[in-house]
Amino acid sequence: MSTTTTSTANRITVATTWLDGCSGCHMSFLDMDERLVDLAQQIDIVYSPLVDTKELPEQVDIGILEGSISSEDDLEKAKAFRKHCTLLISLGDCAVTGNVPAIRNHFKLSDVLDRAYRENVDLQPQIPTKSVPVLLTTVKPIHSEVEVDVFVPGCPPSADAIWYVLSELIAGRKPDPSQVTRFGA
């Protein structure tokens, strides 16, 4: 989106990333279809799995996080987003409530790892220790670790709900997401 020719000076900068989610909330974002063209006139996506940039800029207007905090890596990303983004949005039920990833909280972490990497594996069952982030004992919603400004529940929130929230923010108003979405929507 940063490739459009319009001046980028007054545009609102947006960063997004996914933590422990399924990327469905990002897909729902893309489901805004032709409205993305309108949006591209008003916002600049400066960091996201949807674009190429590798580093979170120093200052971003709006940060959007999908997914719960389940690993050390998720926690670091959430803290970085909080530090660099003026306004932080929890997008989707995993970010807002813990949702499906948090179902594992009812089991011991060692049992969860055994189930995934030993019990169901035929060849060289082993629990990975290198190059993968260490899992936290308890999966948590984002606001239990860093302050969040806007909550958009839904699994995933509809494209209409995301459009509503972003349009309100761009217009300088505080959105009331309960008007358009809910847990499990």
Added chain:
Amino acid sequence: MPLPVPQPNIRVVTLKIDDQDLSAREDETIIEVCREHKIPVPSLCYLDGLSVWGGCRLCVVEIAGQGRLSAACSTRVAEGMHVHTNTERLQRYRRTIIEMLFAERNHVCSVCVSNGHCELQALGQSCGVDHVRVPYRQTPYPVDSSHESFRLDHNRCILCTRCVRVCDEIEGAHTWDVMGRGSDCLVITDLALPWGESETCTSCGKCVQVCPTGALVKQGTSVGEMVKDQHFLPILARRRHAR
């Protein structure tokens, strides 16, 4: 069935709810008058046709001149009463109650059989609960799938006791009761036997239909498939009282 004859010695009172001047029979509760006049008051344990429980406190209202809040489902109207149903303070309390219900047990709406047809979920949305500020307790509760037609998931139970009351007052079986206190409180069948082994349950399914959440559901339902039908209740309740 003959129409119920109005009781001659029941008086009519006048009162004000929000900004409406209304009249009501003196034996009516605030919530009944609100429902008649389409004034929305959130509620979970109250259900037209069952006795009043007054446990969930979602229906709290303010009565002018009284410092403490009153439950609209268990407070009778009175002459000259002035009721407020939706002040900022009430909205704040209701929000907190709903958040605590979500935090106490385990609600994962996206994979729940009652997704889209759940009174707790709908109230969460209408009261503006877009996140839960208290920490989730993360304590697992048991699921009883022993009944051939129905299932009980304590993780989704909000202890409204609608199941207990409908089974006792309408079906007359009194299979359900409540055991334990605080967060250990559970609804039980017979003397805490698995539901499938209950000798009193007639498998009528009334408890499943009145349960506001995904705690009591039909076997074999998948995500979002459990739609409940409570139309039978006021009809049966009126017939019972007319006898």
